[in-house]
Amino acid sequence: MKATPPQRRRGPRLVLLALVLCSLLVPLAFIFDRAPTGYVTTDERRRQEVVFHSFDPVEPIGGGGGGGAVDPVPVKVPVQDAPKKISNGSSGVPPPQHKQIDRPPLAVSVKPKVLPVQRTEPPKAVKGSTQRTIEVSKDIKKQKKDLKPDEVENLKACQLEFGSYCLWSTEHKVIMKDSVVKRLKDQLFVARSYYPSIAKLQGQEALTQEMKQNIQDHERVLSASSVDADLPSFINKKIEQMEHTIAKAKSCTVECHNVVRKLRQILDMTDDEAHFHMKQSAFLYNLGSQTLPKTHHCFSMRLTLEYFKSPSLDSDVYPARKFNTPNHRHYVILSKNVLAASVVINSTVINSKEPANNVFHILTDAQNFYGMKYWFARNSYKKAPIHVVNYEEMILDKLPKFSTRELYLSEEFRVLIRSTERPTEQTRIEYLSLFSHSHFFIPEIFKDLKKVVVLDDDVVVQRDLSFLWKLDMGDKVNGAVEFCGVRLGQMRNLLGKTKYDPKSCAWMSGVNVINLDNWRRHKVTENYLLLLKQVKKKDEVSLREAAFSLSLLSFQNLIYPLDGRSTLSGLGYDYGIDPEVAQSSAALHYDGNMKPWLELGILDYKNYWRRFLTREDRFMDECNVNP
Template sequence: MMMMKQKLLLLLRYRRKNRVLFLSLLYLSVLSPLLFFSHRLNLLSPLGKDFLEDLYRVAYKTDSLKLNAVEQEGAEELEEPNHVVYKVKDSVSTINYNSNQNNDSEESRIAGHRYELLERNVTGFDHDEIRKQGTKQKESSSMAGDKDIHVHSLRMPDDNIKVTNKDSGRKEGKHNQIVNSESHEVRNPKIEEIKDQILRAKTYLNLAPPSGNLRLKELELLMRELEQAVGEATKDSDLSASVLQSMRHMEASLSKAYRIFPNCCAMADKLQAMKHTTEQQVRSQRIQATFLAQLAGRTTPKGLHCLSMRLTAEYFAMRPEQRKLPNENKIYNPELYHYAVFTDNVLACAVVVNSTVSTAKEPEKLVFHVVTNSHNLPGISMWFLLNPPDKATVHIQSIDNYGWFSKYNTLEKPNSTDPIYTSELNHLRFYLPDIFPTLNKIMLFDHDVVVQQDLSELWTADMNGNVIGAVGTCKEGEAPFHRMDMFINISDPLLGERFDVNACTWAFGMNLFDLQQWRMHNLTSLYHKYLQMNIGIQPLGWLTFYNKTTLLDRRWHVQGLGHNSGVDRNEIEHAAVIHYDGIRKPWLDIAMGRYKNYWTKFLKFDQPFMERCNLQP
């Protein structure tokens, strides 16, 4: 009995050992593949994944090359596919797609955006697939290290794009793919990709209907989140894991948004409506800006008005005998250089006088005849009493002193409300022989000019019997800056027979007049005849002095500083006289800053009157 029990116990122990051994082998057979497979997964992340993706890409390219081989079997000559060697050393090569019509070289410099170039030039590829391929290519390039990767050029299905062999020099199709072997470093590709996603999201949101959509709301939230992340990050390493996760969500949302807008015609109509509305707003803004600029050009600045009032008050506080300017004996000496300035602006007149005197070789021979209205006569007189020009003579008169001027009724029928054309001072230039009966020559300045060189050479110039010397407004081989038929009705028989509409016009601002020839031809009477036609100041001058003008070298007078921001700096520097013609005068707030210094350097802003009126350069 005891023997039976012992045998039974031994049998039970044996079976238990077998059961443990069997279960152990079973666990080992189940767990070992799991451990081995998880180990393989670790090897694949991240380099292993890249390896599999490379295998997929190679298989894809092999299929494409096989298709290319089938297409090229019927060609007369066989060409070996182009080989490109990429050397990746912390950088990736770039591919430029050059077209006869479009040049995308700037965009192709960013390797992270290569999929955009493919999307623009190649049809038939899915948007998301191209983006994935571009991302995989960037990741595989970072793994390559110092190895050389040989990449075969692909022939795209679209016939509009064909590979051009750089060595052969032949062009196939409309577009050429030029591969640069030069390395280009891609900095912060993740940040660039986020910016691209934000841009695409804004486009979709602008096209969204007012009612909105849950997917678009999600897109808007992701866009704001990424905008904040990009604003705080300066490099890819600053991006947190949550931002990278948001990038993936954004890409998915963009794909959903793409499917929301299948009706391209409706979107095109909406874009056209948006374009039309924007164009209307632009036109409205331009009209308003033009009006405000014209208004500012006709308005006296507060500081300039203050200066005129203070100078006027100071002038009347002086005794009459203290109001006389020096060198009155030189005023009508015909042997001197006489300059006339018709102005109602204190500072403008001061700059004309100061700049002319400072650049003159013989300032003692200069005589300035300033003619103004009765309101500004005290202020301008007081300015030159306080700031007399060095050795030069200044003679200031009021237009009211010329009683004979009113009998001509010059402005009886003005055709414009613009003070440039209705101002008595502007029309006074046509009466120079009457204003200065004892002079033979005089140079007339507009008050918006600056003299940069000595002008004595002009006084000895041969005018060939003409009345006026001026700089032409046209260059050789170009149309006139001002055509006469733009201002004058040439269809009038009286004008059409006498004038050539294609004749080169000339510029006001700096004009030398031979008063003897003027009197001989009685041009003032001719001016009165044309005045009845109610045309502007410039056409009146061109008609009155037609065929009696000597054209001066262009270096004597450069225009455009009051309306043209593209005047050549070299021309300005070498010009004898620069002219701020236009509404943007240098003493106004709307003046062009790039030209203002040429004018302000002839004023002293540290003077008491200037400081009290807060006048600054």
């Protein structure tokens, strides 16, 4: 047989070479993606900043917090300064740690077909207080009593650009430890400023050479050392030499404007570099708040895998009629986070006087449906029935022609309010959380129910919520906490030509009582769809941005104001919350970027959330989940 010529064997070699190159390029793609180590980007709760267009000034409206033009800045930030709420309850705080009961593991059988995963990128939850508005500067001063007035203004300006990152960075500010390195850099800046002027002087050749040599020595040391521990032993001698050289340069007669110009250039470069690092840090902060930790991702995937390794869980322990009985207390939770949803349910049933009378409906997406179903089949919550619903499947079935099929969590908006009279002095930032597009299809999903309480998945319940079911809402639809620091008349540029009461207060999601009968009678969903058709939807960002105006207009004159003291908001951004106020509140809302299950979470508030978390679970141990 004839041997194959060597040149004809190049094909397989080229293929092999291409595979090797691809294996090298894939890791590089992850490096340039700038995702932090230990985190997996998911659509669990995307806090993407949506910037609104600028608005024309409007005249201040009486009441509330005197306003002017409103600049809802992003949907992003969770944090910020909002008035606080105090609880209605009077009993003590729940016991420290409550464990859920695991059901025996189930053995294997035939699995249903997995629905295709549709990725979405929702944001998160709410904002706090009512009745009055606390300006940003006042809140900051309360949190940071040692800050000077100019520092307070700088922090406020930082918030306008970077949102809650500025609050987080202020609390985690690192004190400069490498003072020697800093001194070397300062000397280098001064020497570089004087060097061009000294080099032009007649008879100063020796000083010029000495200064040049010292500059080169400093540059050489700093190129190899970034911390004091790395500096050579002779560094003190170098510092003394440079000090002596600078002193001689200052004694020379030079043109001051040249030195000033050079120092100004260095200052501008330093400011630009500092701003760049600030932007980079803010980006990483927001990325950390928008991504699910790797351990949580592992946990969710393990639950999904175990679901398909175990017998079918479609035959629920509770009969279907249990989920549709109107005389039970039905709670609706929109969530993609198993642990967050379990904490909401656990805290509610533990503090309920009649836990078995509560029914929980969890709306989730196709990606997390099976993991959720498996988790709540294995854990018991004082015999409270738990109904896990595939939201995407329900919407496809109920409204097949509607384009918004993804599960969106509550949308958060950062609102900048400027006074028309004194725009600089009376500028304040407020944070609002409103219903997303997903909330408007709750009546379509639960057609047999008359009343539900909608809870965000970043809420912790500390008191019995039975008083919510005794409210006589009359003809109103949505029982919510009002926030009169923002009124509809201040946002007329956003709300368009639709008729509305300019003195109406904004309201907040988080803990909402929904009268479904009134909802259907007032045709809230139909009105919402009509308003949605008028919105120019360029992409998902613009669609989610539209939730601001649609939520406010859809419930115009249909809000039943709840007592603002029943829910304490701001635990996801406000470092100044009094522990006594937090413990006495009926519900805590972790609205903000710093969620309790994230590393970014505010440490002082995490215990309120952790005590209702199931700890002894093998999947949490295997995935090293330890929020």
